[in-house]
Amino acid sequence: MVIIKDDDVVELAHGAGGKVMDSLIKNFVLESFVKRSISKSIPFLGEGVGLEALEDGGSFQVGDFEIVVSIDGHTVKPVFFPGGDLGRLAVSGTVNDVAVMGAEPLVLACSVIVEEGYPLKDLKRILDSANATTEEADIVILTGDTKVMPRRELDEIVFTTAGIGIVESGKIVRNSGLKAGDTIIISGTIGDHGVALLAAREGLEFTTSLVSDVAPLSGLIREIRNLGQITAMKDPTRGGVSSALNDLAQSSKASIWIREESLPFKKEVKAAAEMLGIDPLEVTCEGKIIIGCKAEKAEEILDTLKKNKYGKDAAIIGTVKPPISGKPLVVMETSVGGKRVVEKPIGEPIPRVC
């Protein structure tokens, strides 16, 4: 039971994917939302992954299948950013959340809330981009909703997408699946989305190659999923790789050891992050996944990733070990031979990053 004082308010960090958001969800949202079983008397309907699991989505069983559901509200600013836009982000973000659970994304439900006076041509550009991204991801927009808020009651537009996917019963990939000895792979360079977005917002334009990595990864994930032996997957969005690795370690009750030298960064991202004073490890990626797999399968998965345009910079970045003194820490072996704990950030440093 959390005591809420009268003057407690929502802070930006409550939505920023780090420790503060964790406490909001664990002490507050989960307390409000009582976990109940699906009590319907429908044949073939069974249990799945619930809210309390704190995965990228939830699931329920229908016959021999599990239906996976994920939802994300997208508030990115600016709406059009280098390498993408709100429409591409809203589709990719949710497709990726469904796919990292090991499911095949099938359909999307889209809710757009837009400010009165927003240019119709920009709305059309966003919808067209969302549509092109669904084509790329081979999914269908099944249903939608449009609301308009009066001028100045919303800053431009937000786009919420719910994704529904399907997977054979028992084949869901969960954050808790890592075992000591597993290998940790990342599918490409780190921090591209957040750094590109912030650089655009700050007017930093020293290079045109600084673009978001936003992309739907369902195709890439299907290729590696078919190889088998994947023990966990997560897309490092808010709070970046630091947050995602900590989530995986905590859920799996294991420690994760990564090697700084092996982490793939675009040099422009490293340079811009330094200039902007942010740690690229704590910054949102929108087209990357972290994969845990059995060690003997790692090279095959890496090769498969590298053949895909969204995985060409993939790298093996670490190993899973038992917890350290009972703690599920993330430890980085630094380039100079030291070790440091990679803490879960307080929150994503960039507001409205996704």
Place this chain on the structure above:
Amino acid sequence: MVIIKDDDVVELAHGAGGKVMDSLIKNFVLESFVKRSISKSIPFLGEGVGLEALEDGGSFQVGDFEIVVSIDGHTVKPVFFPGGDLGRLAVSGTVNDVAVMGAEPLVLACSVIVEEGYPLKDLKRILDSANATTEEADIVILTGDTKVMPRRELDEIVFTTAGIGIVESGKIVRNSGLKAGDTIIISGTIGDHGVALLAAREGLEFTTSLVSDVAPLSGLIREIRNLGQITAMKDPTRGGVSSALNDLAQSSKASIWIREESLPFKKEVKAAAEMLGIDPLEVTCEGKIIIGCKAEKAEEILDTLKKNKYGKDAAIIGTVKPPISGKPLVVMETSVGGKRVVEKPIGEPIPRVC
């Protein structure tokens, strides 16, 4: 192909459930979202109700079942209104959209976007209310997402819910199901939500009995669904009963004849609507359904509705006939013996009503 001029902007009416919204969706959203089939090679996966059907949701087949999906963004203001709040509305609105398609609602995905500085105790009150409503509706919140927007970039809070339900294949109830000779029933009094909301907003407080009807109707709908012979169902939300009847008539290529005398109104709603200068027929209901059924089943459905607390004011309000000169009109036989066409409104007269 719609030509968009550079200075065309989104208007409030684009989200208001009437003729203007229809034109946005038909000429613009559907044009952006290419209808594609679900092309996955997954056994037992089949076609369902697509976006172009313009139903309350969409569906896809899994084995012997159809999975129904609906989404709604909720922007109601004030967040706490007589008879309800944003949380109860967000759950009820989506549960009802799934249920009117003849499906059993199972799970909900929730996305909350909240303004920095919003009181935590109010957020908790909204979440608790949403949770209580899911208990009443016997559904489970499966997954969620929280985003925070900086101060003044969002007016308080919006709450988007996606609902997923299940129905045996071939048993979906569609707007297009009405046939000449069918009876039209409404499950209770008209206009309560919109009028109560506007009265509260305008400080009109001449009666405490003026409250929103917001409620989850999955239980009520289950009871009448089990009786069979239902040909169409629709919840009259934005644009109210006028808009819903016109949608049903258009989809079914039929005319709907209603009798003014038979329309159930609370007298406080009629009085307040007159004072506020709005037509209660064009105003959002959030706890009502319009039902089309075979004439011989109408009395039994009516009796069943009346035994439920959410259906006690149910009434038979009209009949389905062939189109009039080829047009799917809604015609009202007035109390004084005349006839008038009930047009689809330009839009819901109240902004941020749901």
